[in-house]
Amino acid sequence: MNFAKSLQSALEPEFTGAITAIEAPAAGRLFLDADRRLVREISKRLVALGGRYQVSIGCDDTSRNGSLGLIHTFAFDGHGLVVALRTSAPADDPVVRSITPDIPGAGWSEREFMDLLGLRFEGHPKPKRLVLADDWPPDIHPLRKDVPYNLVPPSAEDAAYQFDAAPEGTTTIPVGPFHTSLHEPAHFAVYVDGETIKGCDYRGFMTHRGIEKLCQTQVGYNEIPFIAERICGICGSVHATAYAQAVEEAVGLRIPRRAEYIRTVMLEIERLHSHLLWLGVAMHLIGFETLFMHSWRVREHIMWLSERITGNRKTYGMVVVGGVRRDITPELRQDIEVVLDKVEAETRGIHRAVIGDTAIHRRTRGVGRISAEEAVAWGLVGPVARARGVDIDVRRDHPYAAYDDLRFDVPIADSGDVWGTVHVRFLEIFESTRIIRQAVAQMPAGPLLTEPDAALPPWKHGLSLVEAPRGESVHYVITGEDNRPERWRVRAPTYSNLQAVPRMLLNNQFADFPIILGSIDPCFSCTDRVVVIDLKSGTERIVRRHELEALAKRQPE
Amino acid sequence: MSIVYALVNVSVFFLAAPLYEGLSRKLTARVQSRQGPPILQPYYDILKLLGKDRIDSAGNWVFRVAPAAAFASILAVVGTVPFGFRENALNSRVDTITVVYLLTFGGVAVILGALSSRNTFAMIGASREMVTMIMVEPVLAMTLILGAVRAKSLAISGAIEGVAGAGFGASAVVMLLAYLLALQAFVARQPFDITEAESEILGGPFLEYSGPQYALFKYYMMLKQMFYAVLFVTVFCPFTRTGVYLMDMGIQLLATLAVFVLIALVGATHPRFRIDQAVRYYAVLILASLSAVTISVIGF
Numbered sequence: 001m002n003f004a005k006s007l008q009s010a011l012e013p014e015f016t017g018a019i020t021a022i023e024a025p026a027a028g029r030l031f032l033d034a035d036r037r038l039v040r041e042i043s044k045r046l047v048a049l050g051g052r053y054q055v056s057i058g059c060d061d062t063s064r065n066g067s068l069g070l071i072h073t074f075a076f077d078g079h080g081l082v083v084a085l086r087t088s089a090p091a092d093d094p095v096v097r098s099i100t101p102d103i104p105g106a107g108w109s110e111r112e113f114m115d116l117l118g119l120r121f122e123g124h125p126k127p128k129r130l131v132l133a134d135d136w137p138p139d140i141h142p143l144r145k146d147v148p149y150n151l152v153p154p155s156a157e158d159a160a161y162q163f164d165a166a167p168e169g170t171t172t173i174p175v176g177p178f179h180t181s182l183h184e185p186a187h188f189a190v191y192v193d194g195e196t197i198k199g200c201d202y203r204g205f206m207t208h209r210g211i212e213k214l215c216q217t218q219v220g221y222n223e224i225p226f227i228a229e230r231i232c233g234i235c236g237s238v239h240a241t242a243y244a245q246a247v248e249e250a251v252g253l254r255i256p257r258r259a260e261y262i263r264t265v266m267l268e269i270e271r272l273h274s275h276l277l278w279l280g281v282a283m284h285l286i287g288f289e290t291l292f293m294h295s296w297r298v299r300e301h302i303m304w305l306s307e308r309i310t311g312n313r314k315t316y317g318m319v320v321v322g323g324v325r326r327d328i329t330p331e332l333r334q335d336i337e338v339v340l341d342k343v344e345a346e347t348r349g350i351h352r353a354v355i356g357d358t359a360i361h362r363r364t365r366g367v368g369r370i371s372a373e374e375a376v377a378w379g380l381v382g383p384v385a386r387a388r389g390v391d392i393d394v395r396r397d398h399p400y401a402a403y404d405d406l407r408f409d410v411p412i413a414d415s416g417d418v419w420g421t422v423h424v425r426f427l428e429i430f431e432s433t434r435i436i437r438q439a440v441a442q443m444p445a446g447p448l449l450t451e452p453d454a455a456l457p458p459w460k461h462g463l464s465l466v467e468a469p470r471g472e473s474v475h476y477v478i479t480g481e482d483n484r485p486e487r488w489r490v491r492a493p494t495y496s497n498l499q500a501v502p503r504m505l506l507n508n509q510f511a512d513f514p515i516i517l518g519s520i521d522p523c524f525s526c527t528d529r530v531v532v533i534d535l536k537s538g539t540e541r542i543v544r545r546h547e548l549e550a551l552a553k554r555q556p557e
Numbered sequence: 558m559s560i561v562y563a564l565v566n567v568s569v570f571f572l573a574a575p576l577y578e579g580l581s582r583k584l585t586a587r588v589q590s591r592q593g594p595p596i597l598q599p600y601y602d603i604l605k606l607l608g609k610d611r612i613d614s615a616g617n618w619v620f621r622v623a624p625a626a627a628f629a630s631i632l633a634v635v636g637t638v639p640f641g642f643r644e645n646a647l648n649s650r651v652d653t654i655t656v657v658y659l660l661t662f663g664g665v666a667v668i669l670g671a672l673s674s675r676n677t678f679a680m681i682g683a684s685r686e687m688v689t690m691i692m693v694e695p696v697l698a699m700t701l702i703l704g705a706v707r708a709k710s711l712a713i714s715g716a717i718e719g720v721a722g723a724g725f726g727a728s729a730v731v732m733l734l735a736y737l738l739a740l741q742a743f744v745a746r747q748p749f750d751i752t753e754a755e756s757e758i759l760g761g762p763f764l765e766y767s768g769p770q771y772a773l774f775k776y777y778m779m780l781k782q783m784f785y786a787v788l789f790v791t792v793f794c795p796f797t798r799t800g801v802y803l804m805d806m807g808i809q810l811l812a813t814l815a816v817f818v819l820i821a822l823v824g825a826t827h828p829r830f831r832i833d834q835a836v837r838y839y840a841v842l843i844l845a846s847l848s849a850v851t852i853s854v855i856g857f
Contacts, residue, residue, distance in 0.1 A: 173677050181756045195681070195832065285756045287747055287829025293589035359748060359828050510681070511831040514756050 003079035004030050010049060015042055026249050028080045028398060029463060036087045039072070040097040040123075046074045046083060052392070053103045053379050054082075055491035057476045058113035060145045062091045068117055070096055072106070073463060073474065077397040082463055084476075089119065098124040105379030108499055109491075116143040128162075131205045135159035142213055149210065149217045163189040164201040173510065177206060181285055181514035188517075195510045200502040212488055220483045221247060221456065225319050228475075231490060232523055233314065234274050237266045238468040239475070239490065240319035245400055246477035247321050247485070250462025251452070257402070258446040259323035264402040265336075265439050266310070266318050267466070268432045272343065273302045273314070274469035275425045275432075278521045279350070282422065285514040286363045291350060298346045305339045308332065323449035333440045340433045351426050364419040368504040368516035371416060378500035381493045382471020383428065384520045387413045387420030394467035406438045418512075418519040458486065468493050470521045494523045562645035563636045570635040570787075573810065574779040575599035577786070580814065581821035588825040599779065606772035614765045615674045623670025624766065624773035630663040631780045638787055639714045641806035642798050652711040653701040660697065663777060664690040670774075671762035682761020685832050686752045689742065692839035696739040697785075699846035700792060703732050706853045720792045728853035733793050735845040740789070740816070742839065744782040746824040751832050786816040 004024055011019060011032075019042070021033040034042055047053060051074030059069040067088040074083045089096050098121035100107045111130035113119045118141035121127065132142070135156035140147060166172050166189075176187035185206040191199040211231060215224050228243040229236035241263050248255060280295035303313040309332055310316040318324045328336070354360055375388035385392055393410040395403045411427035413420035460479045465472055471493030480486030497520040504516050579596040586593025595601075613621060637647045637656055664686060671683035701716045707726075708719030721729045742749040753761045763774050790797075790812040797808045830838070 171677075173681070180759055283828065287750060287754065287756065288827065289585075289747075290589045290825045293591055297590050357828070359830070362834055363828055363831065509831050509833065511751070511754065511757050511829075 003076065004081055007049065007076070007081070007083070011042065011045065014045065018042065025461075026252075028082060029249075030081060030083045031086060031461060032083060033086050036070075036089050036096050039070075039085065039087050040099050040102065042085060043072055043074070043099040044102045046085065047103060049076075050078065051076055051083060052376070053099075053105050054472070055474050055476070055489070055495070056106060056109035056113065057487065057489040058117045058119055058143065059478060059487040060117060060143060061088065063145055066091055068094050068119055070113065070119060071476065072099065072109075073476070075398070075465070075472075077392045080398050082398065082465065084461065084463060094118055095120045095122055097122045100124050100126075103379070104377060105496055105499060108495060113143075115141070117141050118144065131208055133159075133208075134161050142210060149213050161187075161203045163203070164199070166191045167198050169193055170198045175513065176203075181518070183281075184523075186522075188513075190505070190510065190513060192510050197505045197508050197510055197513065200505050202498070202502065204498070212490065215488055216480070216485055218484075221321055221452070221485070224485070224488070225321065226317060228490070229315055229317065229319070232492065234277065234523065235270060235468040235470065235473070235492075236315045237263075237270045237319060238466050238473050239492075241267060241401070242464045242466040242473050242475040243477070243488065243490075244319050244321045245464035245466070246462040246475040246488075247452075247456070247479070248462070249464055250460040250477050250479050251456045253322060253450060253452055255323050255450050256447045257444050258327075259448050259450075261402045261439050261443040262324045262326075262328055262448070263319060264406070265328065265436055265443075266316055266324075267401065268436045268439070269302060269306060269309075270316075271432045271469045272429060272436075273299055273306070274521070275429050276302065276343075276347070278425060278469070278518075279422075281521075282515060282518050285518045286360070288360065291353065294346075294350055298343055298350070301339050301343050301346075305336065308335060320449070322452045323447070325448070327448055328440065328443070336436065336440055340436060344430065344433045347426075347429050354422065354426070360422075361419065363512075364422055364515065365415065365417055367418045367508060367512045368519055369415075369417040370500070370504055372414075374503065375416075375500075378503065379496050380471075380500055381496050382468070383421050383424045384471060384497045386411065386424045387418075387519075388416045389414040392472075394465045394472045398465050400464065400466060402439060403435075405442060406435050408435050418515055421519045455483070470494060470523060471497060492523060494520065498522055559645045562640075562643050563647045566638060566640045566645065567632060567636050569640065569806070569810075570780055570783055573813075574776070574783040575603060577783055577814065577817045578779045581817045581824075584818060584821045585825045588822065599775075603772050603776060606767075606775065607769050609768035611768050611770065614767075617673050619669050619673035620765070621770070623666045623673065624770040624777070627663045627666035627670070627777045628773045628780075630659045630666065631777050631784065634659045634663070635780060635784050635787075637713050638784070638791060639717060640787065640791070641802050641809060642791070642795075642800075643802050643805070644714050648712065648714040651713055653698075653705050653713055653716045654711065656713055657694065657698045657701065660781075661690065661694055663781065664694075667762050667774070667777075670766070671764075674765035676765050678758040678760075679762050679764045681758050682752050682754075682764070685754075685758075686762055688832060688836060689745075689749070689752055689839075692836055692843065693739055693742045695843050696735055696846045697743070697788075699843075699850050700732055700736055700788075703728055703846075703850050703853050704792065706850060717788075717792050718795065721795050726853065727857040728849045729793070731845055731849040731852065735842050735849060736789060736793070738845075739839075739842050740785065740820060741823055741827075742835070743785040744820055745778070746782075746820055748827040748830045749835055750824075750829055751835055754829060782817075782820075783813065786813045786820070789816055 008022060015038055018035045018038040019032050023031045054073045054075055057071040061067050061069050067090050069088045072085045098110055100110055101123055108130055110121045110124055115130055115132045137153050170191040170193045173190045173192055175190055176182055177185045186204040189201045190197055215227055225240040225244055228239040231239045276295050276299035280292040283291040307313045310318055372389040375385050375390050389412055391412055396410055408431045411424050413423045456479050458479050458481050462477045464475050474491040476489040477485050478487040501517055578599040583593045583596050634656055637651050639648055668683045668686050671679040704716035704719035705711050708715040745752055766774055790809050794812055799805055
């Protein structure tokens with residue numbers, strides 16, 4: 001009896017009648033439809049059975065059945081299974097029981113759908129605004145179908161987010177909305193006693209541009225990979241691949257094996273780029289500028305290589321639904337191998353320097369330490385979880401693309417601190433080079449694209465996981481009519497990891513704030529799901545240097 | 558005539574301090590496989606800042622006066638160094654305690670400027686600067702006191718010559734080590750750039766400063782760094798003395814460059830310490846410098 005079956009038989013007697021339907025449309029996926037009154041109990045049971053909470057997806061079904069949908073997903077990593085627990089609440093009584101008291105990592109997802117859909121969560125410990133701007137009218141929920149994508153409500157001057165009250169005896173240090181160690185707008189109110197951090201509140205989503213809404217209303221299936229790629233400037237391929245896989249899974253499209261291999265190569269090149277970039281930033285945050293510069297010098301090789309493979313240094317534009325756009329030729333294969341040798345040798349040099357530097361150990365060991373149990377409870381993912389001894393990696397646990405053909409190790413550290421994240425990421429760089437070498441050597445010949453049908457069937461659910469450099473990315477697609485998804489939900493890894501940062505900061509020194517936050521490799525743009533595109537012109541245009549200079553010099557009006 | 562030597566001192570410091578800064582930035586860049594700014598960049602920076610509008614962001618007189626006070630104090634200090642091993646008019650009028658006092662005054666001016674700006678980050682920087690001053694200045698004071706004990710005079714030129722002028726004793730060797738280990742902290746470079754810590758507190762005490770006032774602080778920092786380098790050369794390298802004033806000066810400037818190379822290399826190969834880690838390190842240095850003075854009192 002496989003695990004999905006045994007899970008069903010564990011749940012069914014306990015929740016007779018509450019689970020109204022069970023379907024397993026694809027391998028490794030189980031969809032449960034449940035009564036909203038028992039969602040909390042079923043979720044708790046799923047976690048007790050070994051499930052790892054991933055994300056919640058809210059959707060507006062009012063036009064079809066007058067209800068708002070809510071889906072919680074749970075991964076069973078040892079069994080290659082993801083369970084989606086679907087429920088719904090009538091639009092005139094949109095109340096669901098909160099699962100956050102049992103599963104702290106669900107806090108943001110639920111707050112997001114309070115804002116965007118107008119769902120209400122009974123028993124949520126912190127029902128504050130998360131995503132919407134402070135002056136957004138409280139009764140307009142942008143993800144509702146009757147709200148136009150380009151609605152601009154009047155702005156208000158006096159609206160401001162109320163940070164949590166500072167604990168007694170502490171002073172507040174504002175980190176953000178703009179701060180050199182953040183690189184992107186986000187606001188942390190850090191409560192310190194002397195230089196010791198006693199608490200922290202976060203206000204982010206300052207550049208939320210509603211990319212999900214945009215893609216659900218304005219563009220077609222095959223434009224979205226390119227928009228998805230622009231969710232994040234660093235793990236673009238991850239989002240494009242995850243989206244494409246979700247659509248392919250929803251409609252049952254098999255893509256050519258060669259395309260899967262090429263996706264794998266691009267994902268790993270992206271990981272090399274991302275980890276080297278992170279390493280530089282991390283060294284900068286602890287004031288070690290020399291290693292910052294050298295990591296970025298090594299990273300430059302990867303960017304030049306990417307340009308030769310894809311035409312772009314970053315944001316590769318390789319993935320479409322059904323396959324990839326460009327091939328890896330024999331000459332490129334040779335090029336890749338040469339560059340990998342160089343990158344690996346130079347990274348080993350940096351690795352030796354870091355390992356041997358006692359000062360780096362002093363700045364990272366015991367800093368931001370949390371236990372493996374807490375890491376699991378908060379649903380941490382990626383190197384941040386693996387540094388706490390949590391042995392998860394989507395590439396191995398829920399294989400996608402060509403990873404089932406490739407041999408690689410999943411590095412784990414048990415120090416539970418920032419040093420662990422440094423250590424794990426170094427080893428992952430070497431694993432990535434190993435994966436790319438195997439992939440280019442084993443890649444089967446064949447076409448690059450399986451053309452999808454002109455009209456994809458509506459109301460199919462697809463869920464895809466991709467191990468981004470920062471951890472697991474989850475994309476959930478519900479296919480729709482009009483050649484575009486009815487609902488597309490993106491959960492980048494930072495969305496999970498950032499929620500646990502206040503816990504990691506507790507009782508550390510303020511001087512360690514940048515590196516602790518930096519250790520999760522935060523990507524606020526992923527979390528905010530930003531995109532800027534010009535819908536009116538839609539054409540590509542190269543901005544020349546003098547234009548940029550003119551823009552930069554323009555007087556504010 | 559001897560007042561001329563004091564003026565020469567001040568002019569040499571004035572002209573050379575940005576050059577040393579420029580050279581050390583260039584060297585740092587090369588270590589980091591970067592091109593680096595032009596060697597004259599610090600002069601350009603100062604000129605640019607001097608040409609900007611004065612912005613009084615705090616709106617109180619302490620904030621306005623602090624940069625000038627820091628700058629004035631460091632000028633007074635550099636005037637007293639017997640540069641080129643030549644005594645000048647100031648040497649005979651100030652003693653060791655005055656020099657330590659004037660140096661501390663510069664640090665206090667930085668702290669007052671930061672506190673008066675009422676910026677959270679500047680205040681954190683100020684509190685770190687205060688800790689650094691309390692923990693690091695003793696090493697400097699002990700160096701001069703060691704010289705004073707050995708020369709049996711509190712006059713600054715005697716104290717400076719006294720440390721190693723008549724050959725290195727055990728005390729001078731211990732002090733040399735303590736001074737070298739404190740050097741990065743004296744000049745506020747990595748691993749002890751804790752007060753400014755750009756990625757944590759955005760430049761700390763100087764955060765609210767801009768324009769001419771910031772130029773004064775920048776110049777103050779460069780002069781201070783050069784002072785500590787020159788002091789090291791004068792105190793611990795008396796054997797370079799030839800007796801010819803211009804030659805002595807040339808040799809000392811070159812030796813100072815060597816000290817800056819050392820500072821840049823150490824700075825480029827270390828991450829920043831946390832203040833609590835730095836304090837433990839400073840405590841060891843204070844103990845070492847105290848024991849050096851004790852050894853000298855015994856007579857070595």
